[in-house]
Amino acid sequence: MELVVDIWRGAADGAFQSYPVTVRPGQTVLDLVVYVQRHLDSTLSYRYACRVGMCGSCAMTVNGVPRWTCRTRIGTVSKGGKLTLAPLRNLPHIKDLACDMAPFFDKLAAARGCFVPGRPGAGDMAPIAPSNRRRQAVDAAIECIGCGVCYAACDVVAWRPDFVGPAALNRAWTLVNDERDGDRPDRLAVVAGDAGCHVCHSQQNCARHCPKALNPTASIAGLKRAAALALLKGEL
Ligand code: SF4
Ligand code: SF4
Ligand code: FES
Secondary structure, three states: OEEEEEEEEOOOOOEEEEEEEEOOOOOEHHHHHHHHHHHHOOOOOOOOOOOOOOOOOOEEEEOOEEEEOOOOEHHHHOEOOEEEEEOOOOOOEEEOOEEOOHHHHHHHHHOOOOOOEOOOOOOOOOOOOOOOHHHHHHHHHOOOOOOOHHHHHOHHHHHOOOOOOHHHHHHHHHHHOOOOEOOHHHHHHHHOOOOOHHHOOOOOHHHHHOOOOOOHHHHHHHHHHHHHHHHHOOOO
16 A cells, blocks of 8 residues: 655654655554654654553554554554654654653652552562452553553643643552552542542543553542542541
8 A cells, every 4th residue: 555654753843744655454553653764764753662562652643643553553544545643642742753751650650650558568468359349440440551642632631731631540540449558548639639530521532542441531530439438538
């Protein structure tokens, strides 16, 4: 298939540049980007690592939609022989297809995305039955690969850059439900704050685009319920 791919070049004040390419069946968008960099313009900047949907580093905006590019086949997204590639939205552009992920990871930290042991001692493992309701809530949300696709898809992040966003809140929800975690009250207080879960409008852009089929909107709704309950109990 003959294709013209328009790729964003430069930083925020850059412009699209067109490259004519020949695409073989089954190739992914990331294959195409690698081809352009290796054969047409070696100065093209972008980011990837695993190529198999595990690291989350290859996310870009493909025809206006945030996607992981190593698992997106060109044939499923090209329109009329055209493809447009840009860096993820809602993050500072560094150069070409590479954006600065620091704000995204800073917000994971701000939402207290690190596990805090509730009990000391490596031998003090807590057995959690698979039927445990809180464990099931964790299982449903735990497979996040930190790709930033949901963050780029979130209009509220675009309108309110201080909003911690879907991935950070999804992570907080897994920890709030972790029986072993010792930071639940403080974590809930942080995520229920001014730029936290209550800012979410619940329209599910994040869930629609998450390549791991997670539902951060549901996690955020869980945080809202947990925060309200904690407030009623006088814990917040
Ligand atoms: S929740 Fe989904 S879209 Fe968001 S960072 Fe995690 S894997 Fe990516
Ligand atoms: S549902 Fe909430 S977190 Fe998800 S995209 Fe919408 S505002 Fe953002
Ligand atoms: S390169 Fe690792 S998820 Fe795409």
